[in-house]
Amino acid sequence: MKARVPTLSLMLIGNLLLVSVSLFAHHGTFVSYDTKHPVTLTGVVAEYHFTNPHTQLYFDVTDDKGNVTRWAAEGPAPEIWVEAGWGKKRTESTLAPGTKITITLSPARNGKPVGAAAKIFLANGEQVGPAGAGEPPNQ
Amino acid sequence: MKSTRLHAQIAGVCLFMAWLALVPFACAQEQDEPGPPDAAERQARARTLARIQPSDKKFDAHDLSGIWTRSSSPKGFTGGGTCADCGDRGYGKNVPPLTPEGKKIFDANKPSYGRTLGSADAAAHPEEDIGRRRAVSPANGTDPYQYCNPMGVTRALIFPHPIEFFVLPDRIIQHFSWGEGIRTIWTDARKVLEDPDQPRWWGYSVGHWEGDTFVVESTGHDERTWIDHFGYPHSDQMRLEERYKRTNYNILELNWTITDPKIYTKPWVGDTKRFHLIQTKDITTVDGWAGMMEDPCAPADEVDQFDKRIRDLTGTKPN
Numbered sequence: 001m002k003a004r005v006p007t008l009s010l011m012l013i014g015n016l017l018l019v020s021v022s023l024f025a026h027h028g029t030f031v032s033y034d035t036k037h038p039v040t041l042t043g044v045v046a047e048y049h050f051t052n053p054h055t056q057l058y059f060d061v062t063d064d065k066g067n068v069t070r071w072a073a074e075g076p077a078p079e080i081w082v083e084a085g086w087g088k089k090r091t092e093s094t095l096a097p098g099t100k101i102t103i104t105l106s107p108a109r110n111g112k113p114v115g116a117a118a119k120i121f122l123a124n125g126e127q128v129g130p131a132g133a134g135e136p137p138n139q
Numbered sequence: 140m141k142s143t144r145l146h147a148q149i150a151g152v153c154l155f156m157a158w159l160a161l162v163p164f165a166c167a168q169e170q171d172e173p174g175p176p177d178a179a180e181r182q183a184r185a186r187t188l189a190r191i192q193p194s195d196k197k198f199d200a201h202d203l204s205g206i207w208t209r210s211s212s213p214k215g216f217t218g219g220g221t222c223a224d225c226g227d228r229g230y231g232k233n234v235p236p237l238t239p240e241g242k243k244i245f246d247a248n249k250p251s252y253g254r255t256l257g258s259a260d261a262a263a264h265p266e267e268d269i270g271r272r273r274a275v276s277p278a279n280g281t282d283p284y285q286y287c288n289p290m291g292v293t294r295a296l297i298f299p300h301p302i303e304f305f306v307l308p309d310r311i312i313q314h315f316s317w318g319e320g321i322r323t324i325w326t327d328a329r330k331v332l333e334d335p336d337q338p339r340w341w342g343y344s345v346g347h348w349e350g351d352t353f354v355v356e357s358t359g360h361d362e363r364t365w366i367d368h369f370g371y372p373h374s375d376q377m378r379l380e381e382r383y384k385r386t387n388y389n390i391l392e393l394n395w396t397i398t399d400p401k402i403y404t405k406p407w408v409g410d411t412k413r414f415h416l417i418q419t420k421d422i423t424t425v426d427g428w429a430g431m432m433e434d435p436c437a438p439a440d441e442v443d444q445f446d447k448r449i450r451d452l453t454g455t456k457p458n
Binding site: 028030031032033049051052053054056058072073074077079080082083085086087090108109110112114 | 212213214216217251252254255256258260274275276277278280317424425426432434435436437440441444445448449450452453454455456
């Protein structure tokens with residue numbers, strides 16, 4: 001099922017995020033992802049992997065017609081999470097399957113439901129991961 | 140005075156952004172391979188990153204042991220990216236002309252760092268070598284490291300993650316955190332191999348002291364590695380000279396030159412790289428376990444999972 005981003009709580013992020021994302025110079029970030037048009041999605045965690053050098057988040061987004069799209073997001077390396085106090089156990093338990101999240105990401109330019117994670121929030125408003133969360137991926 | 144205060148404030152803001160992992164590329168550009176900071180800048184840095192200050196501690200210029208990093212972050216890691224004090228991520232901007240064979244290999248290498256190939260951004264910077272203006276999506280790229288192959292000496296030294304130097308009676312071992320690479324520099328007076336029978340991912344290296352400079356010569360580098368993440372090639376004929384000098388208790392400088400007539404028409408003098416000493420206790424896990432982190436690129440995670448389930452889906456046309 002093709003993602004219908006405009007119906008999925010999509011919104012453009014303010015200048016601050018645009019500026020901060022545009023400062024990244026990582027592995028293919030500017031080529032693979034549209035860092036100038038980040039989107040915010042609400043979904044449910046399916047899988048999270050605290051793996052080096054890329055952390056991986058898979059989550060399901062349901063549109064207003066009930067169609068479910070599995071999204072994948074790459075995140076910063078584990079040491080960045082660790083440096084901010086987000087170790088493996090804390091992160092994996094916080095992002096356990098079934099957890100409702102709101103995530104801002106830079107979507108793939110080719111329209112696939114893939115992105116570079118920028119910010120992740122829980123339903124209670126708590127931010128998950130390092131401040132600024134999750135710079136786009138390194139190599 | 141106002142100017143000094145303003146500079147201090149700007150430096151403080153830049154470093155704060157770096158600490159937030161926001162990777163202030165703009166700041167990095169202004170601080171490309173920074174020299175020893177002036178007093179005001181030192182004070183600004185001291186508030187956030189005391190460990191990268193030049194130190195008044197006495198040091199032995201011939202002792203290179205310890206953990207060194209180009210990253211200014213508190214634990215010495217930057218997650219693969221840039222940071223305010225990491226300096227440039229390439230080997231050098233003064234790229235010599237390529238030989239016809241070198242050009243062929245250069246064109247075949249498709250990196251994913253730098254300005255996007257064919258973009259307005261790339262066109263707006265004709266002063267930069269084309270090697271820094273040809274990034275493609277990793278899904279369309281040929282970067283050997285995205286399959287977890289060893290980085291090789293030059294690229295590993297540039298990467299802004301900790302590098303531990305073990306000094307033994309007959310050798311110095313460099314342990315590169317990123318990718319968990321190990322390189323041996325022999326100091327037992329042996330001669331460097333002129334034409335090794337079998338190239339190695341980490342080459343064949345020998346080192347000796349010339350005054351306070353530790354000079355390393357190496358040959359036999361596997362040509363599948365890249366000189367840096369911009370995809371500059373080298374052949375198995377590359378001869379690398381590294382000149383390390385400890386200029387302060389916590390500063391180590393590297394000047395280096397590549398000679399590879401198969402690929403480049405003249406020697407390539409790289410940009411100076413500067414490393415800061417980081418204490419073992421400053422690199423800790425959430426459990427407080429101190430020391431170098433385990434920082435590998437494991438195919439089971441990266442190739443079998445990440446590449447297949449995320450990276451490969453982001454390919455773009457026509458790259």
